[in-house]
Amino acid sequence: MADTYESRGHLLTEQVNPMSQNLDQMTALELVDLFNAEDKKH
Numbered sequence: 001m002a003d004t005y006e007s008r009g010h011l012l013t014e015q016v017n018p019m020s021q022n023l024d025q026m027t028a029l030e031l032v033d034l035f036n037a038e039d040k041k042h
Helices: 028-041
Strands: none
C-alpha cells in the first residue's frame, strides 16, 4: 500500500495547520515568529 497524505492524516505532525498555509509568502521574521508560537503550544 502506498504511503499517501491521506493515510498519514491521523498523525499530529501531518495534519493541516491553517496558520502555516502561506509559508511561501511570509518573511523570515514572520516564519520564525510562527515557528516559535507553534513551539509554545506543545
